[in-house]
Amino acid sequence: GESVGLHLPTLSVQEGDNSIINCAYSNSASDYFIWYKQESGKGPQFIIDIRSNMDKRQGQRVTVLLNKTVKHLSLQIAATQPGDSAVYFCAEKGGYNKLIFGAGTRLAVHP
Amino acid sequence: EAGVTQSPTHLIKTRGQQATLRCSPISGHTSVYWYQQALGLGLQFLLWYDEGEERNRGNFPPRFSGRQFPNYSSELNVNALELEDSALYLCASSLSGWTGDCTFGSGTRLTVV
Numbered sequence: 268g269e270s271v272g273l274h275l276p277t278l279s280v281q282e283g284d285n286s287i288i289n290c291a292y293s294n295s296a297s298d299y300f301i302w303y304k305q306e307s308g309k310g311p312q313f314i315i316d317i318r319s320n321m322d323k324r325q326g327q328r329v330t331v332l333l334n335k336t337v338k339h340l341s342l343q344i345a346a347t348q349p350g351d352s353a354v355y356f357c358a359e360k361g362g363y364n365k366l367i368f369g370a371g372t373r374l375a376v377h378p
Numbered sequence: 379e380a381g382v383t384q385s386p387t388h389l390i391k392t393r394g395q396q397a398t399l400r401c402s403p404i405s406g407h408t409s410v411y412w413y414q415q416a417l418g419l420g421l422q423f424l425l426w427y428d429e430g431e432e433r434n435r436g437n438f439p440p441r442f443s444g445r446q447f448p449n450y451s452s453e454l455n456v457n458a459l460e461l462e463d464s465a466l467y468l469c470a471s472s473l474s475g476w477t478g479d480c481t482f483g484s485g486t487r488l489t490v491v
Contacts, residue, residue, distance in 0.1 A: 363433060364409070365426065365436065370419060
Protein backbone atom coordinates (compact mmCIF):
# COMPACT_ATOMS: atom_id res chain seq x y z
CA GLY A 268 0.00 0.00 0.00
CA GLU A 269 0.98 3.65 0.01
CA SER A 270 3.41 4.69 2.68
CA VAL A 271 5.92 7.34 3.53
CA GLY A 272 8.34 6.47 6.28
CA LEU A 273 11.30 7.87 8.16
CA HIS A 274 14.59 6.26 9.05
CA LEU A 275 15.17 7.94 12.43
CA PRO A 276 12.48 8.62 15.02
CA THR A 277 14.66 11.02 17.07
CA LEU A 278 17.59 13.19 16.11
CA SER A 279 19.67 15.10 18.65
CA VAL A 280 22.03 17.83 17.44
CA GLN A 281 24.12 20.58 18.92
CA GLU A 282 23.09 24.15 18.30
CA GLY A 283 24.91 25.46 15.26
CA ASP A 284 25.38 22.06 13.66
CA ASN A 285 23.65 20.99 10.48
CA SER A 286 20.74 18.55 10.74
CA ILE A 287 19.68 15.96 8.21
CA ILE A 288 16.30 14.26 8.44
CA ASN A 289 15.62 11.38 6.11
CA CYS A 290 12.47 9.93 4.64
CA ALA A 291 11.65 7.02 2.36
CA TYR A 292 8.56 6.82 0.18
CA SER A 293 7.05 3.87 -1.59
CA ASN A 294 5.09 5.24 -4.55
CA SER A 295 7.47 5.80 -7.41
CA ALA A 296 4.73 7.65 -9.31
CA SER A 297 4.48 10.41 -6.70
CA ASP A 298 5.32 13.79 -8.14
CA TYR A 299 5.12 16.16 -5.18
CA PHE A 300 6.61 16.09 -1.71
CA ILE A 301 6.41 18.42 1.27
CA TRP A 302 8.26 18.79 4.55
CA TYR A 303 6.30 20.00 7.55
CA LYS A 304 7.39 21.13 10.99
CA GLN A 305 5.10 20.55 13.95
CA GLU A 306 5.74 22.25 17.26
CA SER A 307 4.06 21.14 20.43
CA GLY A 308 0.40 22.15 20.53
CA LYS A 309 0.36 23.38 16.96
CA GLY A 310 -0.61 22.06 13.57
CA PRO A 311 2.00 21.16 10.95
CA GLN A 312 3.66 24.13 9.32
CA PHE A 313 4.86 24.04 5.71
CA ILE A 314 8.64 24.24 5.40
CA ILE A 315 9.54 23.43 1.83
CA ASP A 316 8.29 21.40 -1.09
CA ILE A 317 9.78 19.75 -4.14
CA ARG A 318 8.40 18.32 -7.35
CA SER A 319 9.64 15.13 -8.89
CA ASN A 320 11.25 16.95 -11.81
CA MET A 321 13.77 18.44 -9.39
CA ASP A 322 16.59 16.88 -7.36
CA LYS A 323 17.20 19.74 -4.97
CA ARG A 324 15.45 22.81 -3.71
CA GLN A 325 16.73 25.40 -1.28
CA GLY A 326 14.95 27.70 1.10
CA GLN A 327 16.09 29.82 3.98
CA ARG A 328 18.50 27.55 5.93
CA VAL A 329 16.72 24.48 4.58
CA THR A 330 17.40 22.26 1.61
CA VAL A 331 15.35 19.32 0.38
CA LEU A 332 16.98 16.61 -1.69
CA LEU A 333 15.04 14.09 -3.73
CA ASN A 334 16.54 10.83 -4.96
CA LYS A 335 13.95 9.18 -7.16
CA THR A 336 16.16 6.21 -7.90
CA VAL A 337 15.98 5.00 -4.31
CA LYS A 338 12.76 6.83 -3.41
CA HIS A 339 14.40 8.91 -0.73
CA LEU A 340 13.89 12.45 0.57
CA SER A 341 16.00 14.39 2.97
CA LEU A 342 15.65 17.71 4.75
CA GLN A 343 18.82 19.55 5.63
CA ILE A 344 18.73 22.34 8.17
CA ALA A 345 21.80 24.54 8.31
CA ALA A 346 23.08 26.02 11.56
CA THR A 347 20.36 24.39 13.62
CA GLN A 348 18.83 26.64 16.27
CA PRO A 349 16.84 25.87 19.42
CA GLY A 350 13.73 27.12 17.62
CA ASP A 351 14.14 24.29 15.15
CA SER A 352 13.27 21.77 17.85
CA ALA A 353 10.06 20.11 16.69
CA VAL A 354 8.72 17.03 14.94
CA TYR A 355 9.36 16.97 11.23
CA PHE A 356 7.15 15.13 8.78
CA CYS A 357 7.64 14.34 5.16
CA ALA A 358 4.50 14.01 3.11
CA GLU A 359 3.75 12.70 -0.33
CA LYS A 360 0.82 13.93 -2.36
CA GLY A 361 -1.39 10.98 -3.18
CA GLY A 362 -4.45 10.84 -5.37
CA TYR A 363 -7.31 13.35 -5.01
CA ASN A 364 -5.31 15.84 -2.96
CA LYS A 365 -4.58 13.39 -0.17
CA LEU A 366 -1.31 13.87 1.71
CA ILE A 367 0.40 10.70 2.90
CA PHE A 368 2.50 11.46 5.95
CA GLY A 369 5.40 9.65 7.48
CA ALA A 370 5.49 8.91 11.20
CA GLY A 371 7.71 11.91 11.94
CA THR A 372 11.18 12.58 13.33
CA ARG A 373 11.71 14.52 16.52
CA LEU A 374 14.57 16.99 16.29
CA ALA A 375 16.10 17.99 19.62
CA VAL A 376 18.58 20.85 19.56
CA HIS A 377 20.96 21.08 22.51
CA PRO A 378 22.90 24.20 23.49
CA GLU B 379 -5.19 37.49 7.92
CA ALA B 380 -6.66 34.85 10.20
CA GLY B 381 -5.35 31.33 9.76
CA VAL B 382 -7.32 28.12 9.89
CA THR B 383 -9.32 28.09 13.12
CA GLN B 384 -10.63 25.00 14.84
CA SER B 385 -13.01 24.59 17.75
CA PRO B 386 -13.14 23.42 20.38
CA THR B 387 -9.48 23.17 21.34
CA HIS B 388 -10.17 20.23 23.62
CA LEU B 389 -13.11 17.88 23.80
CA ILE B 390 -13.77 15.07 26.24
CA LYS B 391 -16.47 12.54 25.42
CA THR B 392 -17.65 9.24 26.74
CA ARG B 393 -17.44 6.07 24.68
CA GLY B 394 -20.55 5.73 22.53
CA GLN B 395 -21.25 9.44 22.36
CA GLN B 396 -20.98 11.68 19.33
CA ALA B 397 -18.39 14.41 18.79
CA THR B 398 -18.64 17.43 16.50
CA LEU B 399 -15.52 19.33 15.52
CA ARG B 400 -15.52 22.58 13.58
CA CYS B 401 -13.13 24.25 11.18
CA SER B 402 -13.03 27.67 9.53
CA PRO B 403 -10.69 27.88 6.55
CA ILE B 404 -8.53 30.78 5.51
CA SER B 405 -10.56 33.41 3.69
CA GLY B 406 -10.62 32.58 0.00
CA HIS B 407 -9.87 28.90 0.50
CA THR B 408 -12.62 26.59 -0.68
CA SER B 409 -11.01 23.23 0.10
CA VAL B 410 -10.98 21.78 3.60
CA TYR B 411 -9.12 18.64 4.66
CA TRP B 412 -9.42 16.63 7.86
CA TYR B 413 -6.63 14.53 9.32
CA GLN B 414 -6.39 12.36 12.40
CA GLN B 415 -3.16 12.34 14.40
CA ALA B 416 -3.18 9.62 17.02
CA LEU B 417 -0.60 9.87 19.79
CA GLY B 418 2.87 9.12 18.51
CA LEU B 419 1.69 8.53 14.98
CA GLY B 420 1.72 10.48 11.77
CA LEU B 421 -1.26 12.16 10.24
CA GLN B 422 -3.90 9.98 8.60
CA PHE B 423 -6.08 11.48 5.89
CA LEU B 424 -9.78 11.50 6.77
CA LEU B 425 -11.78 13.67 4.38
CA TRP B 426 -11.50 16.33 1.70
CA TYR B 427 -14.28 18.82 0.94
CA ASP B 428 -14.29 21.27 -1.89
CA GLU B 429 -17.07 23.62 -2.93
CA GLY B 430 -19.44 21.92 -0.54
CA GLU B 431 -18.87 18.40 -1.85
CA GLU B 432 -16.96 15.46 -0.42
CA ARG B 433 -14.15 14.79 -2.90
CA ASN B 434 -12.11 12.11 -1.19
CA ARG B 435 -12.29 9.92 1.85
CA GLY B 436 -9.61 8.06 3.75
CA ASN B 437 -9.72 4.57 5.14
CA PHE B 438 -12.00 5.29 8.09
CA PRO B 439 -15.35 3.73 9.07
CA PRO B 440 -18.63 5.44 8.11
CA ARG B 441 -19.13 6.75 11.63
CA PHE B 442 -16.60 9.41 10.63
CA SER B 443 -18.49 11.92 8.51
CA GLY B 444 -18.60 15.58 7.83
CA ARG B 445 -19.88 18.37 5.71
CA GLN B 446 -18.90 21.69 4.28
CA PHE B 447 -21.14 24.72 4.54
CA PRO B 448 -21.77 27.43 1.92
CA ASN B 449 -19.26 29.68 3.67
CA TYR B 450 -16.68 26.85 3.26
CA SER B 451 -16.43 26.13 6.95
CA SER B 452 -16.60 22.46 7.81
CA GLU B 453 -17.74 20.06 10.47
CA LEU B 454 -16.37 16.65 11.33
CA ASN B 455 -18.73 14.30 13.14
CA VAL B 456 -17.64 11.13 14.85
CA ASN B 457 -20.47 8.85 15.97
CA ALA B 458 -20.40 5.97 18.42
CA LEU B 459 -17.07 7.08 19.82
CA GLU B 460 -14.50 4.45 20.65
CA LEU B 461 -11.49 4.80 22.92
CA GLU B 462 -9.14 4.57 19.94
CA ASP B 463 -10.75 7.67 18.44
CA SER B 464 -8.78 9.70 20.98
CA ALA B 465 -6.48 11.82 18.87
CA LEU B 466 -5.65 15.27 17.61
CA TYR B 467 -7.92 16.14 14.70
CA LEU B 468 -6.38 18.60 12.31
CA CYS B 469 -8.11 20.65 9.69
CA ALA B 470 -6.32 22.24 6.75
CA SER B 471 -7.47 24.47 3.94
CA SER B 472 -6.26 25.37 0.48
CA LEU B 473 -7.37 27.00 -2.71
CA SER B 474 -9.55 24.85 -4.91
CA GLY B 475 -7.61 22.67 -7.31
CA TRP B 476 -4.72 22.67 -4.89
CA THR B 477 -1.31 22.11 -6.37
CA GLY B 478 0.76 23.38 -3.48
CA ASP B 479 0.84 23.43 0.28
CA CYS B 480 -2.20 23.61 2.46
CA THR B 481 -2.40 25.47 5.77
CA PHE B 482 -3.19 23.58 8.95
CA GLY B 483 -5.03 24.69 12.04
CA SER B 484 -3.86 23.84 15.56
CA GLY B 485 -6.31 21.00 15.92
CA THR B 486 -8.93 19.71 18.32
CA ARG B 487 -7.73 17.26 20.95
CA LEU B 488 -10.48 14.65 21.34
CA THR B 489 -10.29 12.40 24.36
CA VAL B 490 -12.70 9.49 24.66
CA VAL B 491 -13.08 8.03 28.14
